[in-house]
Amino acid sequence: MIDQARADQAYGHVCWSSDDPAAFDSRAREFVDEGLAAGERVWYVTAGDPTGRAAPRRPLAGLPADAPPGAVQVVALAQTYRRGPRVDPSAQVDAYASVTEAALAAGYTGLRVVADVTPLVRTPAQLDAFARYEHLVDRYMRARPMSALCAYDRRELGDRAVAELACLHPETNAPVLFRLFAADPGRAYALTGELDPSNHELFRQALSRVDPPGPDGRLVLRAAGLRYIDHRCLLHLDDHARRHGLTVELRTAGTAAAHLVELLGLSRVRVAGAR
């Protein structure tokens, strides 16, 4: 239970589905203030030119005017994610890791990023790469003192694209029914919410973006916060495990999943009590 409680704790990886600039500014300001109060360095990543020579994509209304010198840095999106037509997931995590370590070396307690990354996920290939990056950086944030408010403009991207990204965050304002995110710095993941026919395809995609388990071949899903999982998703988990030569351990206090696994005779999914 202690591990699960820790897994459910917020560690500051937030997906913000935005269709109201004022609401985003308000949330961004709150997020930045929390970071500054905690002694973190803030990166405010914007699609506009932060030097002011060209019009920013939007005014930087979320930034406090009274931040300590150097604590808040406004960074161009093109400089932050500068690797070809789509993000390079591993390289991008490495880049943020360097910035995080630099912030720590400079005496800050961590790195806090606010980024409207809508321009980076406009095509299906970009979306796929970025979703993979979101998973990798989620794992990094679970292990190191980096946090991020990732904003996506729902009006430009549509509900489906935002859902694909939102379900890989531990926190979101998007109306996704389930979330899959890092449960600890190792290779266990937390699975929360509800899985039913309305989100099978989303779940399948999310699972495909998750790193395979460690050498023991076990994909551990800590599911104390999973209120419902239907037989279709369990069949999919079993199929996923079979295709990747692994076993899935679903840790849930509920009895229904174990009942279904027994009924369906699934050999690759094991249901264990939540812990």
Add this chain to the structure above:
Amino acid sequence: MRTGAAAGHQGCYHEAVCYGSDEELLAVVRPFLLDGVSAGEPTMVALGERTAALVRAVLPGNVPVSFLAPVAPDTRPTVAIRAYRRILDTLVADGARQIRVLGELHPMAFGATWDWWARYEAAMNRVYDEYPLWSVCAYDLRATPAAVLADVARTHPRLVTVGGRRLPSPGYRDPVEYLAEPRLAPVDPLQLTPPVVELLDPTPVQARAAVSAADDGRLPVDAVEDLVMAVSEAVTNALRHGRPPVFLRLWVGVDRTVVTVSDGGSGPLDPFAGLVPPAGDAPGGLGLWITHQSCSHVTMERAAGAFTLRLTAGNPHFLD
């Protein structure tokens, strides 16, 4: 090579013996069992405690007849099918040419839940037909209601007379026809009261939330979880395969929770839906089968322009 009356028969040989006294029962089942043992056929008995003791008393002490756990009041037909299929699979794999089973239902099955046991008896003719099974189902005339006996005659291809003669059942109907008939289960008295929840066209999320919210701790946690799952499947099927409007109604009794999910369609096309997993991609079939495993009682009612699934968690025996 099969022996006895079933010699030469392919598949499930399904009979009923309706007896008026213990002596009449024993006169039929003793030779049935001993002949099976003599032929080297796996021979099993699944009777209630009293009847099993009667039978045991007339068998030689060391005769290899297996006495299985009797059907309990809370046994579900789909669970019985799964359990028997596992046993039959093993015996056939071990080389059995014929398997003899003498069974009876718990008397509580003749009450409010008889409809799904009647469906089970009809389905037996199909779902066990891949096995060389000779099944004799015993019904005590002193304890079996007339309406149940009428269904027994319609679901068993053969009847065994007390004199041991085996006759075709004149009322027998092919299971596909029998299962397709409109079947009205007794109305649960709770349904005559205003439901505590009534939702029009609920999403599965709303349906699950409504069932969870109605839980007041009276039922075991796993029964509530199973009901949530069953209702979610029922609503999903109604929205996907039925016709609007979809209504969910929920009643809470002292010992049970009852939910009905109705839509304007005609229900599943597969007459065996719910009793066995779908063979192919029958829409909603797996969900309905799981529903039958998860609830203590499930009824399916068809009326003009309406199909209603009634799901019960807790004690379904409101007539007893």
